[in-house]
Amino acid sequence: MKASLLRWSAWAPGIESPAAWEAWAKAPAPLPATGSPEAKFLPAMLRRRCTPLTRTMLTAAFGCAEPDELARLRTVFASRHGSINESIGLLENVVRREKLSPATFSHTVHNAQAGLFSIAAGNRAASSSLSAQEDSWTAAWLEALCFLERDPREPVLVVIGDVPLAETFAPLVEEVAVPYAFAAQVAAAGRGRGVELELAAPESLAPARAAPPWPPALEFLRWWLSPEESLEQVNRSNVARWRKG
């Protein structure tokens, strides 16, 4: 499956500009475990309703498109955990038989970040939100290709991000838990620098290298900024093989 990557943007604590990401990609190091952006581009009213995850993902999203594109492009939002940290308080309310906050409830749907983006950017285009455990980055890319399959004329804005799970569930999950977001404008093949994704059965591959100590989407970014031609990422049931050009 061929596509083009037109533009990207990313946020992690202390790595907030394209130049900072270029520098990180040359000498990649584990990322800070805490921090979230202020997202000052959001109106104060809206910003107050944003969780750290929402601010992080919207910072990457707004950094990846011009204002007219923000209002027009179709979007894919991906997050392994989404708003689960905010849901924990609601679950405690439920088991203690306390009243739930209606605003908190309606902002903990998995597509909360997509919904708040749509409101902030005035975007009425199609939008999808997904989760696929460790495979979320590959799935986000595939979901963008699905939108391009339906209509290849306009690019799709893909946004992926997570923040570390709260203490209630964190011990149950083995992962690199860092706050981050990555956004990319993905277009049909031939519109910009090419990216090809191939899914392969794991049996057909040599043993993979150990996964790097940062999230798969940022490993993709590191690779994209590097001179390396190809990248293999091990998913739960297959291997994503990325190639430039």
Added chain:
Amino acid sequence: MSHSPCRLAALGQVSALGRARADIFARLVAGDSSRLTLNRELIPERSVWLGEVHDPLPEIPAALARFACRNNRLALAALESIGPDVAAAVRRFGPARVGVVVGTSTSGVGDAEAAIAHREKTGVLAHEFHYDQLEFGGLARFVAEVIGARGPAYTLSTACSSGARALASARSLVAMGVCDAVVSGAADSLCGLTTNGFAALGAISATVTNPCSVNRDGLTLGEASAMFLVTGDPGGIQLLGVGDSSEAHHMSAPDPEGRGAETAMRGALADADLAPEQIAYLNLHGTGTPQNDSMEAAAVARVLGTEIPCSSTKPLVGHTLGAAGAIEAAFCWLVLAERSGGELALPPHVWDGARDPALAPIHLAAKGERARSGAQTFVMTNSFGFGGNNCALILGASDSL
């Protein structure tokens, strides 16, 4: 725009209407609301009507114990009905060519509630609780493990449009050649979080939901799973049109003019290359909240006019949230599959009959009503979700294929 074939080749489903196809169809076209039950436990000091599944559900196999939650048992019940078809597809195409795209808004959150209740008493989460039950991606992983698929597997969660979106993406994965077959649908389960959350929003009806009525006062929640085997084969029942939009309006209320709903319906018609009058039946989102029904009726009247028969099936099974788009597509599939003698038996719109004069006068299907089924027959289903996420699907069947 013409699209490559997308066959909804097999369907399994479970809801308050049951698990067996003949039972479900009979209750669907009879407008049988009697399967809803009054629950006095889920919301403190309040009783609510619910579309709970009463059929016994299959146990999760021991090897997949980490996925053992009610949500996955609902999915497994739907999958069991299409087990032979799915197994044949995995053999025919190979596991790496079979994908999974499913929707949910709850995943196993009901079991997470039990785990947290256990922690309140003992200081630790219940030991049978695994994060795979709670995280949204767990549903897709569970389905992939059950059927032995090794292609892409992911969960879409756009609130009440999740199930419809899943079918849209399944169609695209097949059309692109990423997969030769996709198991796609949704599962959503009743739990304390959604019942108390919607109660806090003031969105739950004091009685059984009464969509489009002047007396409507909210929704009735339910649970369900529908799972389709999606292939690129022609014939049978096809997914012909997908239209979708965002609202840019409000997290938990639709645009009162229904512009997002209108965009989704028009998009589905354009995608299927159909004129509005070719739609034989519309399954409304029809939640029974004052806001949804007024904006939806307005949008339907603008796009389809006021003669095409419509109904909400939520008075029969409840609003099944993340599964609604899939279970209502499943009802549309059944209506097409059971067409006979040039006619479609339609699910009636079950309500008190007190039309709201403020609503656009759309045609609400009466009990026993039938639509004409031609050489080609098309039906549409609407799904609108929190966060302003809308998706309309068009299914079609052709007698010549």
